[in-house]
Each structure stands twice: as structure tokens, then as C-alpha cells.
Amino acid sequence: MNIAFDALPLISDRITGVGWCEAGQTMAMARLHPENKYTYNFFSRKDDHIKMERIAPFTGDNIGTKLVHFSGYMYRAASTFVPVPYNRFFGKEADITHFFNYIVPPGVKGRKVVTVHDMVYKTFRETVRGRTKMMLDMGLKKSMIRADVIVTDSEFSKQEIIKYFPKHEKKIRVVPCGVDLNKFRPCDEPERIPEVKKSLGIEGEYFLYVGTIEPRKNLERLISAYNIFCQRHSGAPKLVLAGGKGWLDGGIYSRVKELGLDKQVIFTKYVPAADMNPLMCGALAFVFPSLYEGFGMPPLEAMASGVPVLASDAASLPEVTGDCAVICDAYSEESIADGMEKLYDSAELRQELSIRGRERAGLFTWDRSAEMLYDIYKELV
Numbered sequence: 001m002n003i004a005f006d007a008l009p010l011i012s013d014r015i016t017g018v019g020w021c022e023a024g025q026t027m028a029m030a031r032l033h034p035e036n037k038y039t040y041n042f043f044s045r046k047d048d049h050i051k052m053e054r055i056a057p058f059t060g061d062n063i064g065t066k067l068v069h070f071s072g073y074m075y076r077a078a079s080t081f082v083p084v085p086y087n088r089f090f091g092k093e094a095d096i097t098h099f100f101n102y103i104v105p106p107g108v109k110g111r112k113v114v115t116v117h118d119m120v121y122k123t124f125r126e127t128v129r130g131r132t133k134m135m136l137d138m139g140l141k142k143s144m145i146r147a148d149v150i151v152t153d154s155e156f157s158k159q160e161i162i163k164y165f166p167k168h169e170k171k172i173r174v175v176p177c178g179v180d181l182n183k184f185r186p187c188d189e190p191e192r193i194p195e196v197k198k199s200l201g202i203e204g205e206y207f208l209y210v211g212t213i214e215p216r217k218n219l220e221r222l223i224s225a226y227n228i229f230c231q232r233h234s235g236a237p238k239l240v241l242a243g244g245k246g247w248l249d250g251g252i253y254s255r256v257k258e259l260g261l262d263k264q265v266i267f268t269k270y271v272p273a274a275d276m277n278p279l280m281c282g283a284l285a286f287v288f289p290s291l292y293e294g295f296g297m298p299p300l301e302a303m304a305s306g307v308p309v310l311a312s313d314a315a316s317l318p319e320v321t322g323d324c325a326v327i328c329d330a331y332s333e334e335s336i337a338d339g340m341e342k343l344y345d346s347a348e349l350r351q352e353l354s355i356r357g358r359e360r361a362g363l364f365t366w367d368r369s370a371e372m373l374y375d376i377y378k379e380l381v
Helices: 017-032 048-059 072-081 130-146 155-164 165-170 192-199 221-231 250-258 274-279 295-306 316-321 334-343 347-361 367-381
Strands: 004-005 039-042 063-068 096-099 113-115 147-151 170-176 206-210 239-244 265-267 286-289 309-312 324-328
Touching: 004 017, 017 039, 017 048, 017 063, 017 113, 017 295, 017 367, 039 048, 039 072, 048 063, 048 170, 072 130, 113 130, 113 265, 113 367, 147 155, 147 165, 147 367, 155 170, 165 170, 170 250, 192 274, 206 221, 206 274, 206 295, 221 239, 221 250, 221 334, 274 295, 286 334, 295 309, 295 316, 295 347, 309 334, 324 334, 334 347
Parallel strands: 004 039, 004 096, 039 063, 096 113, 113 147, 147 170, 206 239, 206 286, 239 265, 286 309, 309 324
Antiparallel strands: none
16 A cells, blocks of 8 residues: 655654654554555645654654645645645545544545544633634534544544534544553663753652643642642652643643742653653652543553553543553542542552553553554555
């Protein structure tokens, strides 16, 4: 087969979960099935060399690139209103083109696959930035009509899509995300942990959150719960919030100031991929009380690293963590604080969750994810 992947999520200066999902699935597929032709498609109006540098780690020997000199932003905006054919830019050779970020543009030749990760823009509209809401409000319905198959990350997300778009139920396939077990594992270079901590201004023990600083991650409530925990324990571990600055995040930073936690809550800079595993492994526990996730890769990565996890009972998180995490009520500060206390007080519980979490994470490999996706491609052609 001739298979093309829309590479927009891979050429950003800061790759998010959507990009890591695409990277994991496409790289594993190209390695497992080298008999096919694979191409990353992307637009570039300027700084071509920068985008080529960003995508180079994902191409390897098996995936080529096709760069088109045009503004991707202008194309996406214009094609929302005028059906400018995608094939004018990227040709008609692909048997399958997969778009990993919700939107299938008009005029794509061959079979079309789209990944719709969640329905947060419908369920928690107040937590989504305006530009994203507008894009999905105007484009997702058309995108689903154009797609031959709609891929999503969890059974929870499948049911969410059916709730809002019931006519497309027969098109939906669930392909769980994976975790890179070479990258996320118990740290075999323990000397890297203090190096990374020092570079991020972290001293002593810490609870860790990793993800975008945005409202649906429930960080205001996590900070309030941490304040309750600190009142119960003098000399409490720090709370480290690691991730790129998001949107509608003013209340998160102001909550820290209101509670006088400036010295105990640490917002790190963006953490390079090479530093993420030592940062994970150095944590007392990983905390992820998110309100809504289509899958939830960070807690799975923590489990693979042997770090005990506190996760909320919301959305897909119980589906991912199973019985291998402390589960809290996403809407209760007391419940989140109690979960943190359980993990802090019991080394035995932390050790048990570390062992069970690693076993469960082993079920979610990118090879398995890629094979499930490849079966869908074969079904289409």
C-alpha cells in the first residue's frame, strides 16, 4: 500500500499527546510492515529546514516526507469555507491518507482515516480555546462525513462520539494508544535524576503532574487539594507541574498565590523528551486528577516508569489505569488530598502500585496499537 500521514502534529515546536500518538503508531507500523510506502505530508510557508529537523527523528529509513510550500494555516482556514482539493497539493497517489488531528480536508484521493481523540469541545466547552472550538464546530461534522473510518483512543471516547454523532457509529474503531517502554522505564541512570531536578529547580521529594497547563486537567482543584495535604503534613513534598503553558490558565497560577504556595508548587519550563524519564522516576508519586481525557497517556507513562499513580475516576482514565492506581473523585478536593495522603503514608502501597502499574503498561505497546491500525487499513483496501 501507499500510505500517507498528515504530519501537522509532528512539526510543532512543542509536540503534544496527539503528536506522540501519531509518532508511536506510524513509526511502529513502518517498522513492522516495511513492504509499504509511507509518507509524512505537511505544508511549510517558511523555515523549511526547521520543520525538516523536527520531523527527522520520526522518519527513519522507512517513512519519506512530502513538503509543500504553502501556508498550512491558510489552507486549513480557506478549506473550511471553500472546498480547495487537498490533492492539488499532495497528489493522488496515496491509497490511504490518515489525519491524526480531527479534520479531513476536502478533495483527498483514496481512502481517508481520521483520528478523533475525544469530545472535550462538546462536553467541556469552557475549557477549550476559542480558535479550536470554532475549527471543530465548523469542520468536524464534514470531516466525519468525508472519512471512511473514524479512529478513537478508547471505548469511552467511542461512546462520546456516538452520543454527539450517532449516524457515524458504524465507522468508529477503537485503537488504544501505547507507551514507549524503551523511553519510559525504571531509571537505569539514577545519577540523571538529581541532574534533571537541579535543572528544573526542584529540591527534595515531590508529587509530579505532567501535561499542558489548562483547565480541563483540573489543576486548580489539585492545587487546593495539595493545600489540604500540606495542612496535614509539615514538610510536605513539593508539587511539580511540568508541561507547556496552555490556555485559560490564569486561574491556575492565581490559585497558587491565593493559597500562599509559591515556594511549594513548582511550574517547570517545557521538559525536553530526554529529561522526562528521570523526572518521572524521581517522583514520590504521579498525580493526574483530570476532568476529561480521551485516553490519558501521562499516567500510563508514569506506570511504565514504575511510579505509583493517583488518577481521577473521570472519562477514560479508569479504562487505562485499571486497578493499578489510587482512584479519586475528580470533583472533590478532599478525595484528591486523601489519595495523595495514601501514597505519601504507605511505602508498601507505592511499591505494590509500581509493580502492578508496570505490568499493566506492558499491555499498551505501540506495536499492538500499530497492528490494530494496520488491520483497519487492510480492511479499507
